[in-house]
Amino acid sequence: MLRTHTCGELRNTDINKTVTLCGWVQKTRLMGGLTFIDLRDRYGITQLKLSATIGNTEGYGRECVLKATGKVIERESKNKNIATGDIEIEIESIEVLNSSITPPFTIEDETDGGDELRMKYRYLDLRRNSVRKNLELRHRIAIETRNYLDKLQFLEVETPVLIKSTPEGARDFVVPSRMNPNQFYALPQSPQTFKQLLMVSGFDRYYQIVKCFRDEDLRADRQPEFTQIDCEMSFIEQEDILQTFEGLVKYLFKTVKGIDIPTLARMTYADAMKNYGNDKPDIRFEMKLIDFKTVTGGANFKVFDDAEAVIAICAKGAAEYTRKQLDELTEWVKRPQIGATGLVYARVNAEGTIKSSVDKFYNEDALKKWAETCGAEKGDLILVLAGAEERTRKAASELRLEMGNKLGLRDKNKFSCLWVIDFPLLEWNEGDPNLLASLAGRWHAKHHPFTSPKPEDIELLNSNPGAVRANAYDVVINGVEIGGGSIRIHNKNLQAKMFDILGFTKEEAQKQFGFLMNAFEFGAPPHGGIALGFDRLCSMFGGADSIRDFIAFPKNNSGRDLMIDAPSEISDEQLKELNIENIIKKN
Amino acid sequence: MLRTHTCGELRNTDINKTVTLCGWVQKTRLMGGLTFIDLRDRYGITQLKLSATIGNTEGYGRECVLKATGKVIERESKNKNIATGDIEIEIESIEVLNSSITPPFTIEDETDGGDELRMKYRYLDLRRNSVRKNLELRHRIAIETRNYLDKLQFLEVETPVLIKSTPEGARDFVVPSRMNPNQFYALPQSPQTFKQLLMVSGFDRYYQIVKCFRDEDLRADRQPEFTQIDCEMSFIEQEDILQTFEGLVKYLFKTVKGIDIPTLARMTYADAMKNYGNDKPDIRFEMKLIDFKTVTGGANFKVFDDAEAVIAICAKGAAEYTRKQLDELTEWVKRPQIGATGLVYARVNAEGTIKSSVDKFYNEDALKKWAETCGAEKGDLILVLAGAEERTRKAASELRLEMGNKLGLRDKNKFSCLWVIDFPLLEWNEGDPNLLASLAGRWHAKHHPFTSPKPEDIELLNSNPGAVRANAYDVVINGVEIGGGSIRIHNKNLQAKMFDILGFTKEEAQKQFGFLMNAFEFGAPPHGGIALGFDRLCSMFGGADSIRDFIAFPKNNSGRDLMIDAPSEISDEQLKELNIENIIKKN
Helix, strand or coil, rough: CCCCCCCCCHHHHHHHCCCEEEEEEEEEEECEEEEEEEEEEEEEEEEEEEEECCCCCCCCCCCCEEEEEEEEECCCCCCCCCCCCCCCEEEEEEEEEEECCCCCCCCCCCCCCHHHHHHCHHHHCCCCCCHHHHHHHHHHHHHHHHHHHHHHEEEECCCCCCEECCCCCCCCCEEEEECCCCCCCCCCCCCCCHHHHHHCCCCCCEEEEEEEEECCCCCCCCEEEEEEEEEECCCCCCCHHHHHHHHHHHHHHHHHHCCCCCCCCEHHHHHHHHHHHCCCCCCCCCCCCCHHHHHCCCCHHHHCCCCCCCEEEEEECCCCHHHHHHHHHHHHHHCCCCCCCCCEEECCCCHHHHHHHHCCCCCHHHHHHHHHHCCCCCCEEEEEEECCCCHHHHHHHHHHHHHHHHHHCCCCCCCCCEEEECCCCCCEECCCCCCCCCHHCEECCCCCCCEEEEEHHCCHHHHCCCCCCEEEEEEEEEEEEEEEEEECCHHHHHHHHHHHHHHCCCHHHHHHHHHHHCCCCEECCCCEEEEEHHHHHHHHHHHCCCHHHHCCCCCCCCCECCCEEEEECCHHHHHHHCCCCCCCCCC | CCCCCCCCCCCCCHHCCCCEEEEEEEEEEEEEEEEEEEEEEECCEEEEECCCCHHCCCCCCCCCCCEEEEEEECCCCCCCCCCCCCCEEEEEEEEEECCCCCCCCCCCCCCCHHHHHHHHHHHHHHCCHHHHHHHHHHHHHHHHHHHHHHHHEECCCCCCCEEEEEEEECCCEEEEECCCCCCCCCCCCCCHHHHHHHHHCCCEEEEEEEEECCCCCCCCCCEEEEEEEEHHHHCCCCCHHHHHHHHHHHHHHHHHHHHCCCCCCCEHHHHHHHHCCCCCCCCCCCCCCECCCHCCCCCCCCHHHHCCEEEEECCCCCCCCCCEEEEEEEHHCCCCCCCCCCEEEECCCCCCCCEEEECCCCHHHHHHHHHHHCCCCCEEEEEEECCHHHHHHHHHHHHHHHHHHHHCCCCCCCCEEEEEEECCCEEEEEECCCCCHHCCCEECCCCCCCCCCCHHHHCCCHCCCHEECCCCEEEEEEEEEEEEEEECCCHHHHHHHHHCCCCCHHHHHHHHHHHHHHCCECCCCCEEEEEHHHHHHHHHCCCCCCCCCHHCCCCCCCCCEECCCCCCCHHHHHHHCCCCCCCCCCC
């Protein structure tokens, strides 16, 4: 080792030891003929003290790599902010292991580098304490996840990355095969079928912390490659999965963050949609969506009368909102991402009177009924949206979250976890941009095609597919879907039926999933599982909104790695060996 | 849970408990009006005892999935071969959870299924105890590897799978980008550059158990995707890496196999090639290659006199080999894979006389000298090959291993580990079928382009590149290369020089590896690392020759997954979205 100690470990008890440290120059200060250097490594910072006799210290610029030997001495002015603050090193010899040109941004917790620049020089961004700590947290969560699952006899099994394209879900990334011309592998969107086959194999309990891939048009917080904690169990019912993975969530909060979280709330999908307009409600605060259709009727207010849905929320203590604030809020709900056509409000003033933006149509009595209906009290603000059911519910959900933000109800250090259960089995695909165009106008599996319907709903599969509920569940923390899963189909005929409903011909189903249906002929056990989004779990634990800083080398929203400049063109020789050519020719 | 216990846990102390078990029917026996069923799960086998009153047991065929409830009772005839052999379950109720058609091969340790069939029905093959135990061993080795490295403050960091093609090494698998037309990602052959960037980032100690990909023409024991234990450390020298990972190897042998292995031997590449004809010698036995050129000269035996190299091995105690055995051995060395033109032998008989196949040319005195030179004693057999240096050395190496097999010197339960060090930095690429054709007639990095030359050899880089030794090392167990690594270049100019020697233009080097050379400008620390082949390590620990049965879902030698039938054709719609087309048209 080039060093005897790290920059984070020397203490008072080490005084008089001769030590050698290696690290990066964080800061250099000249003081009364002495040079003080803050030497940094992953473990901490130690102060080096150089007398003039050591020679020229000009070369020791920021981020230069030094190897320094000297004696540990007590520091005159102790620094209580760092663990090594009681000591410093009186340097006897020093060597520059490597120099550094000036970094394009400062290596500090609060840096002056913009997003693009930090992505391009990610190796410098990763030097920053705050980013490194995120990845240390990630490592810790991975360790504790494994500890928990290992103790419950889950076996970690690696499933293949080069698999087969199954275009019924989101788009696959594909890999041309050189040895099998005209044929392609696909990268897995999840190890779904493999973990089910492991259950058929009798592995009983499987897990994997595994990379998955989805060729989506990227939204702000998606990555083309992402990591999930992927699990499957046999001989279980839904309740066993909920208990086991509620246990994992609690264990992680306890061991990683030192927080005891209570038993997870449970909410049906129907209730979540009704009360929160959303299948991943943030229940750190109430402010439920209230159906105002009845209470607003009969007042000849066309906007409400003609609307399919009229939905209110009651923002506690927001009656003081100024006209300007309310105008801003109105503009906010009218943004295309929210999509409302306008916003009606009613203030319940301190003295109990109610003042609304639609006083022309609703008198004090009518407004009192509004207040009653949504539980508004003195000082509260009622906000009402109207329009088509689905869109209005979605807009009301967004407005609720926005008001939650504005009213400080979404504390990053408070965690509200819940299970959302009883999801619908199917949803109608009107033309989802993340699916192949040829799949539009069909039923699409809400979870995936292997999810089992609730036994009591099976008879609806033919008559009313949209009403069939699934044995499916999501775990939601603070309004973020952290993961989800289902009890799977383990019967060949039911699985074939599902493919039929999803619009597969028998031949297509056999070609793509024949191996799974065949496997079900050889004694498949009842089984089910879950997958947790590991990147998102880490960012949640780290109190961040974006997953990007919890991934060592993330890609940007165009799926590019700005540091290595990928993807990039490949040589004609490579293309030819793969028997493919680009349709879009170079110039 | 559908069960109260697993099929492996009930003991004498559970007698009289009412339990429910789930599992697969391993065997059914009818005896005196009773039916006995061996019920199997991952954890073991438990005997169920069914009286005639339980009803029709005909449906309980092999591999059918049952749920059975009953009372634990003492077994009359105990079975000492299984952990649950003291008890059986007197069944009160039984339910068929799923039926099974007859499996295409028997689910037994010794199965009647051939390779192809077992690959196609891998989910059934994985039910076999022997295969499942391999994957349990793999899980255990992964856990212990993480334990060891976590304790030494290595951080597990996930590096990206969608990276950039760098065709200087083996062939990349590539992934067309839909969002960036005409551009491709590549799958990593190793996380090499990323782990080096993590060192530049100050991560200090990194590891990852990670999937890597190589588009090679597959030999028997290669897989297009494979797993490695990938590690990197900063502020270290070669000796530190050797100590740290020798520690890991010892720790794994101790914790997983209960074996204390001695300090690893060290051997230079030059010595390995000289004494064993091979850079991964099996040192469970001696039988070194002996240079016979001098000792065989001057006898007018043209075969030896004209040969560039004459190499002997001494097979201890093999003088009794019959003429037939020696003829077979001669045929064996003449096979194209071995490539020798013939085999000369000399027996040192029990009475001390020496009888050779070339007595016409060598008298007793000459043969005595042979025996002296290679340390042959009474009862030993001397085998001599002659021809071109490289080919003969290789053939002698193979012959040595074959004789080791024949003489029982390669015991699978004995482990000899060593470091091979001082590898050459470069080798001349005459046209390696695993490299792009355009790279032939160039120097090629023996390890990879980031490996540092030994400082004392740097001056040879211009004058005699082939003689430059690298700071590179391999760990070899029982003649199998388990892993290797190197101290890396951390100086931008030296790295640029390496790319120059490897035939990169400045522009190519900048385009492909500019990010790394730029990173070296910002204070790169001295660093180095290693990667261990995880699949191979597992098969070694499992006492098997092939890695295939230590991978849950392996591919065959054409890179196909026979179970899911991948790779496969994808739809024109998918191809079009990716802006590519197949050169070889359908029909």
